[in-house]
Amino acid sequence: MIVSALDTVAARTAGLVKIYGFGDTEVRALDDVSVEFMTGEFTAIMGPSGSGKSTLMHCLSGLDTATSGAVCIGETDLTTLSDKQMTMLRRDRIGFVFQAFNLVPTLTALENITLPLDLAGREPDQEWLSTILKRLGLNERLAHRPGELSGGQQQRVACARALAGRPDIIFGDEPTGNLDSGSSGEVLSILRAAVDQFGQTVVIVTHDPRAASYADRVVFLADGRIVDELRSPTADSVLDMMKSLETR
Numbered sequence: 001m002i003v004s005a006l007d008t009v010a011a012r013t014a015g016l017v018k019i020y021g022f023g024d025t026e027v028r029a030l031d032d033v034s035v036e037f038m039t040g041e042f043t044a045i046m047g048p049s050g051s052g053k054s055t056l057m058h059c060l061s062g063l064d065t066a067t068s069g070a071v072c073i074g075e076t077d078l079t080t081l082s083d084k085q086m087t088m089l090r091r092d093r094i095g096f097v098f099q100a101f102n103l104v105p106t107l108t109a110l111e112n113i114t115l116p117l118d119l120a121g122r123e124p125d126q127e128w129l130s131t132i133l134k135r136l137g138l139n140e141r142l143a144h145r146p147g148e149l150s151g152g153q154q155q156r157v158a159c160a161r162a163l164a165g166r167p168d169i170i171f172g173d174e175p176t177g178n179l180d181s182g183s184s185g186e187v188l189s190i191l192r193a194a195v196d197q198f199g200q201t202v203v204i205v206t207h208d209p210r211a212a213s214y215a216d217r218v219v220f221l222a223d224g225r226i227v228d229e230l231r232s233p234t235a236d237s238v239l240d241m242m243k244s245l246e247t248r
């Protein structure tokens with residue numbers, strides 16, 4: 001099944017500013033960021049440490065609030081939502097794979113993976129679930145609790161959890177940061193499959209040009225601003241862009 005809806009916006013920001021602290025300690029983490037993520041597109045966000053990548057992901061996914069400007073998921077302006085509405089939007093429409101995995105320590109790997117679905121009272125699509133578990137190499141670890149898993153295994157559980165409910169949009173903050181190249185390739189190709197087979201939208205942060213080459217588009221941040229972007233990236237074109245940005 002190919003779902004094509006490239007003409008609708010899955011998420012966007014307009015004039016997004018995020019300031020942490022105030023006075024002498026003020027940090028302008030995002031400085032007038034306007035960006036759109038189209039439905040059915042895979043975007044990688046890159047940029048130096050401290051350039052605002054995580055802040056952008058947190059604002060887009062409703063985990064942090066904007067100082068000014070707009071953030072929308074689909075047609076929904078996040079600033080208009082109550083806490084309860086925000087929780088429901090996150091639960092029903094967004095999947096997350098963040099550096100701190102946020103797995104529930106008392107639940108098994110499988111229980112963690114199906115938790116968002118259980119909370120929403122939805123049944124998992126068993127075929128998709130077993131594809132995810134197999135591709136991420138988790139079948140032998142389903143009964144283990146997070147504390148009994150390696151860092152890479154925990155990250156793959158977090159990926160499986162984000163993918164299981166087929167949310168409209170998946171945000172990943174360095175989702176392959178702790179993985180060896182084999183597991184990293186599996187995670188990226190399953191994110192690619194979520195886009196190509198189910199028309200989901202994926203936005204990840206990465207420092208790795210090879211990971212970025214799985215995306216349709218790479219957006220480059222520096223000092224809280226979008227400074228450039230690449231379409232149909234290859235690892236080489238991403239690397240060239242990174243070098244040219246360093247010397248600008």
Ligand SMILES: Nc1ncnc2c1ncn2[C@@H]1O[C@H](COP(=O)(O)OP(=O)(O)OP(=O)(O)O)[C@@H](O)[C@H]1O
Pocket residue numbers: 020021027028029047048049050051052053054055056
């Ligand atoms: N909670 C916070 N309080 C104060 N400053 C913060 C906070 N979170 C982030 N910052 C600052 O905002 C800026 C952007 O941080 P952010 O975490 O978005 O960077 P990043 O691009 O994700 O970096 P990295 O590649 O190291 O993960 C940095 O200067 C950081 O120190």
Ligand SMILES: [Mg+2]
Pocket residue numbers: 053054055173
């Ligand atoms: Mg970060």
